[in-house]
Amino acid sequence: MASVAATLVEVKPGSFVFAAAGEWLVTTAAELDRRLRALQMPCEKRVTLDLAGIERLDSAGAWLLLRTEHDLAVRGNAVEIGNLRSNFAPLLEQVRAGGMVVPARHPRPAHHTIVGFLARIGEITLGLIARAYSILAFFGAVCESAGALLLRPRRIRITALVAQMEQTGVNAVPIVGLLSFLIGVVIAYQGADQLRRFGAEIYTVNLLGVGILRELGVLMAAIIIAGRSGSAFTAQIGTMQVNEEIDALRTIGLDPLEVLVLPRVFGLVLTLPMLALWADLVGLFGGCLMSWASLGIAPPQFLQQLQASLYPWTFWIGLIKAPAFAFIIALIGCYEGFQVARSAESVGRLTTLSVVESIFLVIVADAGFSIFFSILQI
Amino acid sequence: MMPNNSAEPIIRVRGLVNRFGAETVHDGVDLDVQRGEIIGVVGGSGSGKSVLLRTIVGLNRPVEGKVEVFGRDVLRMTERQRRQLENRWGVLFQDGALFSSLTVAQNIEVPIKEYYDMPLRLMDEISAVKVNMVGLPEDAGAKYPFQLSGGMRKRAGLARALALDPEIVFLDEPTSGLDPIAAGAFDELIRDLKASLGLTVFLVTHDLDSLFATCDRVAVLVDKKVRVGTLDQLLTDNHPWIQSYFHGPRGRAAQHSEVGVFASRKTRSATAM
Numbered sequence: 036m037a038s039v040a041a042t043l044v045e046v047k048p049g050s051f052v053f054a055a056a057g058e059w060l061v062t063t064a065a066e067l068d069r070r071l072r073a074l075q076m077p078c079e080k081r082v083t084l085d086l087a088g089i090e091r092l093d094s095a096g097a098w099l100l101l102r103t104e105h106d107l108a109v110r111g112n113a114v115e116i117g118n119l120r121s122n123f124a125p126l127l128e129q130v131r132a133g134g135m136v137v138p139a140r141h142p143r144p145a146h147h148t149i150v151g152f153l154a155r156i157g158e159i160t161l162g163l164i165a166r167a168y169s170i171l172a173f174f175g176a177v178c179e180s181a182g183a184l185l186l187r188p189r190r191i192r193i194t195a196l197v198a199q200m201e202q203t204g205v206n207a208v209p210i211v212g213l214l215s216f217l218i219g220v221v222i223a224y225q226g227a228d229q230l231r232r233f234g235a236e237i238y239t240v241n242l243l244g245v246g247i248l249r250e251l252g253v254l255m256a257a258i259i260i261a262g263r264s265g266s267a268f269t270a271q272i273g274t275m276q277v278n279e280e281i282d283a284l285r286t287i288g289l290d291p292l293e294v295l296v297l298p299r300v301f302g303l304v305l306t307l308p309m310l311a312l313w314a315d316l317v318g319l320f321g322g323c324l325m326s327w328a329s330l331g332i333a334p335p336q337f338l339q340q341l342q343a344s345l346y347p348w349t350f351w352i353g354l355i356k357a358p359a360f361a362f363i364i365a366l367i368g369c370y371e372g373f374q375v376a377r378s379a380e381s382v383g384r385l386t387t388l389s390v391v392e393s394i395f396l397v398i399v400a401d402a403g404f405s406i407f408f409s410i411l412q413i
Numbered sequence: 414m415m416p417n418n419s420a421e422p423i424i425r426v427r428g429l430v431n432r433f434g435a436e437t438v439h440d441g442v443d444l445d446v447q448r449g450e451i452i453g454v455v456g457g458s459g460s461g462k463s464v465l466l467r468t469i470v471g472l473n474r475p476v477e478g479k480v481e482v483f484g485r486d487v488l489r490m491t492e493r494q495r496r497q498l499e500n501r502w503g504v505l506f507q508d509g510a511l512f513s514s515l516t517v518a519q520n521i522e523v524p525i526k527e528y529y530d531m532p533l534r535l536m537d538e539i540s541a542v543k544v545n546m547v548g549l550p551e552d553a554g555a556k557y558p559f560q561l562s563g564g565m566r567k568r569a570g571l572a573r574a575l576a577l578d579p580e581i582v583f584l585d586e587p588t589s590g591l592d593p594i595a596a597g598a599f600d601e602l603i604r605d606l607k608a609s610l611g612l613t614v615f616l617v618t619h620d621l622d623s624l625f626a627t628c629d630r631v632a633v634l635v636d637k638k639v640r641v642g643t644l645d646q647l648l649t650d651n652h653p654w655i656q657s658y659f660h661g662p663r664g665r666a667a668q669h670s671e672v673g674v675f676a677s678r679k680t681r682s683a684t685a686m
Contacts, residue, residue: 061529061539061578068535093578094610098542129609133545377559380514 039063040088041070041103043077050081051112053103056088059096067099079111087118097123097130105135173370177300180292195298203264203299204306208313210263211256215247215314218255219321222246227330236330240337241344243322248345252315253353254401257360260307261393265368268299269389272372273382281373291373300365307361308354315353348413356404360397367393421484423448423581423613424469429478431464438464440637442478448580451607451614452641453624456634457654462617463507465634466583469615470504471495482581500528502581503574507589509566511558517544517569518554524576543572548602564595568602575606581613588620600626621659621667633658 039057046052059067084104089096107114119127184190226239272295275281284291319341326332332340371389375381422445429442438461446452456462467473469480471487480487482498490498503524511520521540525531531539544554547568558566567587574582584603588596600623606612618624624631625644632641635654642650648659648668658664 061525064535064539065529065531068532094542094546094575095539095578098539102538125609129546129605130542133542378513378557 039067039070041067041074043074043082045077050083051077052083052085053107054085054088055100056090058091059089059099060091060093061095064095064099067096071099071103076107076110077112080113082107082112082114084114084116085118086116086120086123089120089123092123092126094126094130097127100127101131101135170367170370173373174366176292177296177366177369180290181297181300184293184297190293191301192294192298195294196302199298199302200306202267203260203303204310207260207263207306207310211259211310211314212317214259215252215255215318216321218251219243219247219318219323220325222251223322223325224329227326231330237332237340238344239326239330240322240332240340243319243326244341244344245349247318247322248315248350248353250353250401252318253311253357253360254397255318256307256310256314256357257364257397258394260303260310260361261364261368261397262390264303265364265393266386266390268365268368269371269375269386270382272369273375273385276373276375277377277379277382296365296369299369300362303361303365304358307364308357311354311357315350346413352404352408352413356401359400359404363396363400364393367396421448422446423483424615425479425481425484426465426469427479427481429465429468429480430476431461431468431473432476437637439468439475439478439634442634442637442639444632444639444641446581446613446615448613449607449611450629451603451616451627453628453631454615454617454634455619455624455631455658460634461637462634463585465639466504466585466615466617470502470583500524500577501579502583503577503579504583505567505570505574505585505587507585508563509558509570511566511569511573513558516555516557517549517561517572520558520569520573521554521576524573528577540572540576543575544569546575546606547572548598564591564599567591567599571602575610578610579612581615583615583617585617586619587616588618588623593622596620596623597626599623603627621663625667 039059041053041055043051043053057063084100086100092100104114104116222243223239226242227236230236230238230242272281275295281291281295284294323334323337326337327334368389371385371392375385424444424446426442426444429439429444430437431439438459442465444465454462454465464473468475469482469487474488483501485494485498487495487498511517512523515523518537518540521543522536525536525539541551541554544551549565549568549572553561553565553569558569561569571582571584571587574584587603588599591599603614603616604627607614614627616623616628628644630641630643631647632639633647633650633652633655635652640647640650640652640655647655650656659668
C-alpha cells in the first residue's frame, strides 16, 4: 500500500495547517476517506491546505481534497490552498468545475413495514388485474387479425409459417419422443408394481392407455413446447423490441401481429396436435416394452387389452386439447415479448415469466377441460 | 505503477495480422502510441478500425503479430496479469454499452467495486464526481440507460471508462450519431480530460471535424496496413484513399472550420467559467 498522509495541526492559536502528502489516488481513496472522516475539524478558524507533499493525484484524490476544503468551509473556517504543484492544477479545476456533488441515492426497498407490506400486496393485485386485462386485449387483437387474415388467405405468410412449424415442431420431435417414452416406462413400472398386489397386472394397460391418451401425452408435449418454443417466442420478439425492429416494421407499414405473431400462433396450433400424437404413440410404446419386460405381457396381448379398455372418445379427448394449449402457449409467448422494455434484463425476466405463465395456464385449461368433459359425461 | 519513460511507447503493435475466414483485415499493421497523445484511427468502413481496437484490448486474438501495452505483451499473459492491466485502461464502446439493468451511477461503480474495497458513500461520491466530470446533469446518476439520449449514453459510457482514472482510454466512434453541437462538446470534453488527467486517447472515428479538433496524430488504415503521421503530414500523402479522404468536400470543410472550432471552444469555455 502506498504511503499517504492527511494531518491537521494547529500551528498557532486560531490557525491550522492541513498537510496532505503521498499518493492521493483511487487505490488509496478508501484509506484516505477513513482518515479524513476521523479528523477533528475546527470551527471558524483559519485553515491552510498545504498540498506540497502530494506526489500523485487523480480525480478520486482531487475529489477528497475538495470535499475536505468544502467541509472546512461550511464550518465557517477561512480556507486557502497552498503549495499545489502546477501540474495538478488543471485536474483540481476540472473536478471543482463539477461543483459539490450530490451522490445519487439508491432507492431503498419500502416493504419492511406493515404498511409497506400491505401496499405491496395491493400493488401486486392491481398489477395482476391490469395484466389479465391487457392479455385479454392482446387475445382480442390476435383474433381480429387472424380473422382478417383468414378472409384473405393469400396474405398468409407461408414461408414464415413453415419455418415456425419446423422450429417448433420438427425440431422438437426427439425431445418430446424421449420424454414421453420415459413417462410411458415409468407409469407402466409403477402401475404394475401396485396392481400386482391385487393380481390385476393386466390393468396396467388400461392405466397406460387412459393416462397417456387422455392426459399425459398432450400435457407433456405442451409443457415441453412451452419451455422450448414459448420462451423462444418471448426472447425473439423481445430482442426485436430492444433493437427497435418492431417499430421499424410498423413504419414500413407491416403489422407486427400479422408478421410475427400469427405465423407463430398458427404454426404452433398446427404442430402441437401432431407432437401430441407422437407423444401418445411413443408413450404407449414405452409402456408396452415395460409391460413386456416386467409383466410378461406380449405386444399382441397388450394391443388387445388396450383396444378393449378404451372408449372411442379417449384418444380424441386428449388430442382436442392440443390446439387450445398451443394457442395459449403462443399467445403468452408473443404477448410477453411485446412487454419487453428497452433493456437486456427485461428480456430475461419476461422470458422466465412467459414460461411459468403459459405452463400455469395450460394446466388451468386442462382442469377446465376435465370439468367440461365430466359434464358431458365422456 | 511504471516509471514514466517518455521514449517508450505506451501501446506498441507489430506485424499484426487479422483474418476472418478468407478475408484478411490487417496484414502487417505496425503502430506506436506515445504516452499522453490523442491518436485518431480512421479508415473506410470495414477497414478494421474497431478490430484493431478490440485486438489491443484483448477482445480479439490476432492470427499473427505482437501487441504490447505498458510494455507488456497483451497476448501472452496470465489472467492475473490481464486484470492488473485492465484497471489501467478504460474502453468506451459504440453507443456506450452501459449495463441496461443498472443505473448510470451503478454502472460507474461496477469497476470500482470490482477492484477496490471502498465504503459505499465514498463510492457514490466518486461516481457523482465522474457524472459531473463528463458533463452530465446531476440527476443522470439515478437514471437507467434507456432513459438517456444517445449523447448522454456516450457520456455515461465515458464516465464508466474513466471510473478508475485509467492511463489510456479507447473510444470507439464517440461522436457518431451525435448532433454537431453535441459532437463538438464531446471533442472539447476529451481535450479537457486529456489535459487534466494526462490521458492517452485512442480514438476510432469517422468524424473529420473531431479528427481536426482533437488529434495529435492520425493513423490511417489503408490497404490492410496503417499509415501514421500528423495531420499536416497526411494532408500531403499521395495515397489515393487518403487524398480523397482529406481533400474530398467534407475533408476540406473540416480543415477550414478548424480555426473556427478553436475559436468557438475558447468562447464556450469562457462562458462555462
